[in-house]
Amino acid sequence: MKIDRIIQSCLNIHEIPLTTRIFTKDYIMVPEENGTITLKSNSGKTVGRGNNIGVAIGDFEMYNKSLIEGLGLQLIRNNLLEFCIDVEFDYKMIDHKNIAISFHNALTEFGCKRITNTFKTEKGVSRKNQALIGVKGYKNNNYGIKLYSKNEELVLKAYDTDIIRFELVVDNRAIDKMKLVKTVNEELVIDFVNEFFSVWKQTLKRKNRYTIPTFDLIQKLIETM
Structure with missing residues (x-):
């Protein structure tokens, strides 16, 4: 973390x-x-x-x-x-829509509002065909949760593996609740993130060729954290 x-x-x-x-x-x-x-x-x-x-x-x-x-x-x-977690990933986020779509669904299940999808803007490509490169959501103005491709953020033209970042932003009320007022208790932050990852995995339900990259990403995020 x-x-x-x-x-x-x-x-x-x-x-x-x-x-x-x-x-x-x-x-x-x-x-x-x-x-x-x-x-x-x-x-x-x-x-x-x-x-x-x-x-x-x-x-x-x-x-x-x-x-x-x-x-x-x-x-x-x-x-x-x-807070953030960066992982180098064999799958490109833009090639696997399930990663962003399932993350969006997990944010909804977790109680987040104002969920926003970020698309790769390509000239001459309609919005429905543009690739998802990031998703973020907020809950009760207490914290924000975000997932996105760092390689796409850097506007890289070509890359073999992706760098995917998970972010958790906590503000005053969440800081009070998580007891992070003056010191950063890593264990409390990890417990919170693991709770969200558990919800994310539940939205995937079962492993198949569409969900395996997302299951792999969640596991790698947990191991890196």
């Missing part, structure tokens, strides 16, 4: 108050009316030197602690955490 984008509320423990927004390639600091600082960062992109590769949770906690202390801040709470 890796982590990418984060938003945190912090105290400014410097004597000089921050009055203007500070923007750098590694973080954004925004002064709030109540005197706190909103800190936005993406450790996965920083470590990847611009490539959004994610960073292991243990490494993230060390990096984030160093960043906060170096900026003269003190963590109040996490407001948004984006």
Whole structure:
């Protein structure tokens, strides 16, 4: 399990108050009316030197602690955490519609709303014939769940194997419920993701030539997590 984008509320423990927004390639600091600082960062992109590769949770906690202390801040709470799992996969997502369709169905069964499908836009190809390259959904504005092809996101013209990313984004209320306010408890996050994967497998029902790639993907995501 890796982590990418984060938003945190912090105290400014410097004597000089921050009055203007500070923007750098590694973080954004925004002064709030109540005197706190909103800190936005993406450790996965920083470590990847611009490539959004994610960073292991243990490494993230060390990096984030160093960043906060170096900026003269003190963590109040996490407001948004984006977790991700990347797997290299023998099947291309665009060639196996069942992966995206079953993921969409799993989001519905899991209680997600505002589910959006992302299609590969091809000139001269009607929408009904365009390939699915990603699906995302949200539940009660507490968290978002997403699956997509990284290779298609990078607009690669040709590739033999796919890189597929699963993302879980949790906000304030979900963070409170999952007890991730100040520390990232990986076991609790994994339990939640496994619950969703269980629902996903149930929507597939049985293995056949259409569902085998999806079953294989779920298993590989679980092993990587």
